[in-house]
Amino acid sequence: MSVVLDPRIVDGAAESVQDWQAFCRFPTVSGDLDAIADAADWLEGRLTPLMDRIERFEIPGHGPVVVGFRRGLSERTLLLYNHYDVQPAGDEGRWSSPPFAAEIVDGAMYARGACDDKADVTSRLRALTLFEQEHPDGLPFSIIFMADPCEEIGSPGLDAVLAEHSALLRSDACLWESYLREEDGRPAIGFGCRGALEVSLSLTVLDANQHPSYSPVVRSAPLEMMRVISSFLDDDGLIAIPGFTDGALVPDEAARARVQELSLPGPSIAIEGIDPLQPHAIERLKERFIFAPSMSLSGFEVDPSIRQSIAAGCEARVRFGLVPGMDPDTCFETLRAHLATTNPDIEVGLIRTMKPAFSPVDTPFATSVVNAARTAFDGEPVIYEVMTGSGPGAFFLEHLGAPLISPTGTLRPAGNMHGFDEHGYVDDYLHHIQFTLELLRELDRSGFAAS
Known part of the structure; x- marks a missing residue:
């Protein structure tokens, strides 16, 4: 990869990765309220230096939606949506290392939730820290950082939280949890969701x-x-x-x-001698x-x-x-x-x-995301008109009115999201930080979608 990382990302790589590992060591399987509570406390501790205000909106039986608010110098607001619950580990005997040990092997960190979705949480926290350093007199726009405790089971109760606090959470654009790369390494950008x-x-x-x-x-x-x-x-x-x-x-x-322009999952999920794709033209x-x-x-x-x-x-x-x-x-x-x-x-x-959510591909926010991905990942982004995964995006469109886009993050097709040995590469994680930083800069230069 020929992209030159911000020197601060390189110098702080060890600390950034340690934060990623630490967050992955919380076994936050949806419904494990003790682990969810511990992770929420950890997250609040990381948000406190970056935010003016932190709220917890409790979803009974599932834990708190943790939300940080940072006021900027303009009327524009970017919402960063993440979740901190994970899928069950499944048969732990099939894992190369314990699913919540967050061990690094051959440049990859193995943990349940490594990419879905804890890499998003910690990489965005790091990028916000770097962006803040570039704007000592105040951020050019406001930030809302949201972490959902129960996305993996359909985000029950999140609709009510957004409806009740819609005025507080209203934003001009929403950066959704991240998407994966193409088989050939190109960045992919998903719009809306199923x-x-x-x-x-x-x-x-x-x-x-x-x-x-x-x-x-x-x-x-x-x-x-x-x-x-x-x-x-x-x-x-x-x-x-x-x-x-x-x-x-x-x-x-x-x-x-x-x-x-997109590539289909293929070699990374195939068994030798068996074509994993349905028998139709590509x-x-x-x-x-x-x-x-x-x-x-x-x-x-x-x-x-x-x-x-x-x-x-x-x-x-x-x-x-x-x-x-x-x-x-x-x-x-x-x-x-x-x-x-x-x-x-x-x-x-x-x-x-x-409910599915539709988000247009031709907004100024979309242009900013594409430009940032092109810079951070050194490749022409591939556009997914509808993100192939499901999520609570319709709640955000209904209550907050913000277009939502899911960019490439740390996950690759072979990263076993939801499977045993889920993993993400450290180098990809550092470029994930670079992308988020580039996007914040791009939004400062070019702006948001119209409200």
Whole structure:
């Protein structure tokens, strides 16, 4: 990488990385209130020297939204959204080192939450420190630094926090948690975010597990469940539930052209000899990656005690990714209607919903983010019209009115986000700091999107 880092980033690299490690050592799995509280205290301690005011907005059962406020010399405000909860570590036996030890091996730091999302938190704190040093008479614009305690489970309660404190939190632009790089190392920039609909499915057709000799004449709950779940998709792998995709964003020709610049996950997630991608033309897959509503099966459970028996029942968990223009409540009703006609014995439960968020790619804020990424990562940024992950972005658009953009950070495609051995490279982390500093400078020079 040919980008020359700010000398202060180089000189302070050890301290910056130590902060990253320290924050990753809090086992802040969503719902672990003791770990969440300890991490919130640590974060408040780091924010105190940088902020004029710090607030904690408690979400009952999940912990505090930690928010720092720094008043600037202009009326403009940048909101930095992060979260400090993490996914469960999963099978710790598959980790190369303990998931909350935050050990550095061959230039990479391994920890649950290393990139999602603790690298964002600590790199942005460091960049703010450096930016403050450049403006001893006051920052050129105001900063709101927000850390969510429960993003990994859909940010329950955050909507209410933003609604109640919308006047205090109103901002001109929102820098979202970071996105990953392309397979070839180019920076990627995501706009808005997908929504989500997650449901449970349950089917019981017998009073108990039965001998397999009955299989020619009795119903099989697992087989029926599999057939119904298969009916959610057509032969092409697209959502086939009647009415489900009504209103989904239809890209224009310019957006279709831009999407061809991105790269698809491939070598970094592949098993030798097996193509991980669906059997369609690459151009078509790229368009689907950004604009097509999606479905994934995240759980399928049958009584583990059965060996050769016919299972009396089974349960499944299905997650749908929604694009802008879709409403999760409406989607849920179309799913219920579909189940009523395909297998009315299946009970469906709503686990969670999240509305999608659309943010335009042609605002002054977007230009500033692209320019900063081009400078900090020494490559032409790739534009994602809709960020492929889901998040509570719609809350911010509804209550705060700020366009939101997710820039490249520390994560690479092979970084195992949400998997075992999640990791980020120290060098990428230092460039993450450089990017955030460049963006703050760019916003000072070029400004924000209009309110």
